[in-house]
Amino acid sequence: MNSFTNYKDDILHMEDTNVLDIVNEVGTPVYCYSLNTIRRNYQLFSEYIPNGLICFAVKANSNIAVIKAVADMGGGADVVSEGEIRRALAAGIPSNKIIFSGVGKTEKEIIFALNKNIHQINVESLDELCLINKIAFKQGCVAPVAIRVNPNIDGKTNDKITTGLTINKFGVPEEMIGKIFEQNFANIDLLGVSVHIGSQICDKKVILNVFESVKKIVLKFKSFGCNVRRVDVGGGLGIAYLENEKVCSIEDYAQLLREKVCNLGYEVICEPGRSIVGNAGALITEVLYTKANGFIKHVIVDAGMNDFIRPALYDGKHRIIPIVQRTHQKEVVDIVGPICESGDIFARNYSIQTLHKGDLIAICDVGAYGASMSSTYNSRPLLPEVLVNKSKYAVIRKRGNYEDILNKDLVPEGIYDLED
Numbered sequence: 018m019n020s021f022t023n024y025k026d027d028i029l030h031m032e033d034t035n036v037l038d039i040v041n042e043v044g045t046p047v048y049c050y051s052l053n054t055i056r057r058n059y060q061l062f063s064e065y066i067p068n069g070l071i072c073f074a075v076k077a078n079s080n081i082a083v084i085k086a087v088a089d090m091g092g093g094a095d096v097v098s099e100g101e102i103r104r105a106l107a108a109g110i111p112s113n114k115i116i117f118s119g120v121g122k123t124e125k126e127i128i129f130a131l132n133k134n135i136h137q138i139n140v141e142s143l144d145e146l147c148l149i150n151k152i153a154f155k156q157g158c159v160a161p162v163a164i165r166v167n168p169n170i171d172g173k174t175n176d177k178i179t180t181g182l183t184i185n186k187f188g189v190p191e192e193m194i195g196k197i198f199e200q201n202f203a204n205i206d207l208l209g210v211s212v213h214i215g216s217q218i219c220d221k222k223v224i225l226n227v228f229e230s231v232k233k234i235v236l237k238f239k240s241f242g243c244n245v246r247r248v249d250v251g252g253g254l255g256i257a258y259l260e261n262e263k264v265c266s267i268e269d270y271a272q273l274l275r276e277k278v279c280n281l282g283y284e285v286i287c288e289p290g291r292s293i294v295g296n297a298g299a300l301i302t303e304v305l306y307t308k309a310n311g312f313i314k315h316v317i318v319d320a321g322m323n324d325f326i327r328p329a330l331y332d333g334k335h336r337i338i339p340i341v342q343r344t345h346q347k348e349v350v351d352i353v354g355p356i357c358e359s360g361d362i363f364a365r366n367y368s369i370q371t372l373h374k375g376d377l378i379a380i381c382d383v384g385a386y387g388a389s390m391s392s393t394y395n396s397r398p399l400l401p402e403v404l405v406n407k408s409k410y411a412v413i414r415k416r417g418n419y420e421d422i423l424n425k426d427l428v429p430e431g432i433y434d435l436e437d
């Protein structure tokens with residue numbers, strides 16, 4: 018649950034900043050992030066695993082100013098594309114703290130990563146390993162590699178974000194590990210194991226299971242003669258989106274990691290994304306209209322599923338709260354966006370203070386997979402982002418504009434001929 022839902026004089030503040038001040042300057046919709054929540058989340062990880070490398074999963078929130086908060090605290094980055102490597106470097110993450118994950122790295126991306134001397138590439142298939150070996154040979158270097166193993170563990174999370182089952186495309190199945198060690202790759206330094214079984218994992222037992230399976234996989238690697246030096250346990254720790262939702266805390270997760278994995282004596286890497294930034298963000302949006310269709314009252318806001326897709330894509334539930342508390346009178350409404358799709362709904366049957374045109378609301382806990390998953394669908398400019406530090410705030414991404422949207426399209430002459 019986020020840490021900024023404090024009302025002063027009935028007005029929502031993020032840290033010590035009045036959200037209305039941000040709205041007056043930047044307009045709506047707008048993403049706001051609490052810097053000190055991000056810092057606190059990161060610190061919880063680092064306190065328990067002081068010798069581990071905490072690589073923030075950049076895909077969760079790829080704003081360079083957000084990544085910089087992690088860089089300033091000594092964190093690394095888990096990236097999945099050349100674009101994310103560029104963002105991490107631009108934010109000040111040293112290349113020797115960058116881990117490159119992903120099932121479909123291109124040759125160009127691998128060349129870029131090796132040129133930048135990143136810390137580790139997490140390899141997901143034999144094909145990929147062969148390609149990296151070839152590229153490293155050409156570049157005259159030895160590629161630092163971990164093998165991502167798919168341990169066939171059910172993360173007990175949404176199907177769309179489960180990655181650790183054999184039916185998923187990720188990693189190398191345990192029974193295929195032998196194949197990796199059949200060949201000798203002269204330009205690969207096989208450093209160890211990586212595992213990532215999915216996201217929004219809340220159950221401590223599942224997490225324990227992952228850590229235990231990592232131990233088993235390390236032994237298997239060793240039985241093939243691998244000189245294991247690193248263990249990367251991935252990310253995936255969930256956050257509480259709803260009141261009273263039971264979730265393994267960062268403290269419990271990190272303590273478990275220390276007890277089960279850090280004591281094995283290897284360099285330990287973890288890749289948290291959501292648990293670092295998720296509860297630090299709010300999406301502030303304005304009510305455009307209210308209307309009743311049959312029994313349902315629809316509150317139509319100016320943010321849409323293009324700006325924040327989690328409810329539409331994963332049926333993700335997020336708390337929604339008013340910016341100005343006016344009354345304790347509540348009603349049950351559907352809070353919907355303006356996009357021409359019925360799935361453009363932020364909350365169904367939601368009990369909230371009676372809302373009118375012009376009211377402002379905050380969709381909570383959107384710091385992870387919010388802005389980073391947004392699009393210009395319906396030709397809507399991307400939203401601005403604001404970073405709050407106590408009573409100060411700064412725009413960290415400008416609101417998109419129509420030039421951004423229109424100027425990429427080309428209307429070439431000579432293609433519209435009706436006949437050859």
Ligand code: LLP
Nearest residue numbers: 074118213216217252253288289290291386
């Ligand atoms: N490492 C790897 C290899 C990953 O694929 C991911 C996330 C992470 C780390 C970070 O996981 P986290 O700690 O954030 O759970 N868009 C979805 C989540 C997709 C997660 C993709 N991989 C959502 O909004 O729920």
